[in-house]
Amino acid sequence: MPIGRKLREEALATKGFMPPNEGDALYAAACLACKTLPGLALVELGTYCGRSTVWLGAAARKYNTTLFTIDHHFGSEENQKGWEWYDESLADPTTGRLNTLPLLLETLRRTQLGDAVVPIVGESKVVSAQWSQQLAMCFIDGGHGDEPARDDYLGWTPKVALHGLLAIHDVFADPGDGGQAPHRFIYLAALDSGEFTEISATGSLRVLQRINGSSS
Ligand code: SAH
Ligand code: MG
Numbered sequence: 001m002p003i004g005r006k007l008r009e010e011a012l013a014t015k016g017f018m019p020p021n022e023g024d025a026l027y028a029a030a031c032l033a034c035k036t037l038p039g040l041a042l043v044e045l046g047t048y049c050g051r052s053t054v055w056l057g058a059a060a061r062k063y064n065t066t067l068f069t070i071d072h073h074f075g076s077e078e079n080q081k082g083w084e085w086y087d088e089s090l091a092d093p094t095t096g097r098l099n100t101l102p103l104l105l106e107t108l109r110r111t112q113l114g115d116a117v118v119p120i121v122g123e124s125k126v127v128s129a130q131w132s133q134q135l136a137m138c139f140i141d142g143g144h145g146d147e148p149a150r151d152d153y154l155g156w157t158p159k160v161a162l163h164g165l166l167a168i169h170d171v172f173a174d175p176g177d178g179g180q181a182p183h184r185f186i187y188l189a190a191l192d193s194g195e196f197t198e199i200s201a202t203g204s205l206r207v208l209q210r211i212n213g214s215s216s
Contacts, residue, residue: 003027007058010111015087015103016051017141018169025202026139026167027055033137033165034063040134040161045124045152046141047071048079049090049100050107052169053117056139057108061116065136070120070127073101076143124148128155135159140186141169149181153189157196165199166190166208178204 002024003011011023018026030042042060047053047069060067075098078085092099101121108114120127124142128151138156142148160166171187172178187206190196195213198206 001031003055003058007054007111007113010107011051011054013110014051014054014107015049015090017048017085018052018055019203022169022203022205023052023055025200025205025207026052027059029165029167029200029207030056030059030137030139031062034059034065036163036165037134037136037161038063039065040136040164041065042067042137042139043131043135043156043159044069044139044141045071045156046076046143046169047073047100047104047119048075049103052139052141053104054107054111054113057111057113057117061113065116067117068120069104069117070122070124071100071104071142072123073104073121074098075100076148077145125151125155128152128159131156131159133159134161135164136161137165137167139167139169140182144170144179144181146181146185149185153186157186157190157193160210162210162212164210166196166210168206168208170204171206172204 053069057067140152168186170182196208199209200207
């Protein structure tokens, strides 16, 4: 079953970078993960204003589990002033610095997904270092530089439970299509580890499943 029409419209009305067909694929993957590993949580890295969060949160609510969505809310490099994906309306008038937290809270209010979605405001690496629960699914869409991509891979993939899913956004095999860090340091790293196998590809979204290896 696809996501309900109203929630899908709310997702599409939310600022962000998740194309509709990839959001639908993310929802399907999240539902599969929840069915496979009942009760285990979902984690999203890179909330921004909560666009992809709506698809993931809808799945979490349907299966009675929780989505933790993690972001420091200051934006990635490419969201800063002078860069390609800068949105001036998201700048904090006092500091001038990007702040997407108010819009995330507004998205959760509009969608009434607050009972299934827990925002964590912080640096991905700091949170992963203290995170001990196994996950049904981890969706990585945070920093796309080499270092943050490596950190997210090392910090979060060990938390994905056996048969759980690792979804990665902005995976581009061809450098002409986009930055290489998610492809090289997350997607290929996961496949090369022998611990994951690919189960679907939609646009730049890749969904892998853990087939072996211990989770921590
Ligand atoms: N998933 C969103 C888009 C995320 S954009 C959508 O569907 O629209 C990437 C986000 O990752 C930005 O909001 C940025 O603040 C966050 N981010 C980048 N590096 C991070 C890090 N190291 N820790 C936490 N958040 C980070
Ligand atoms: Mg993305």
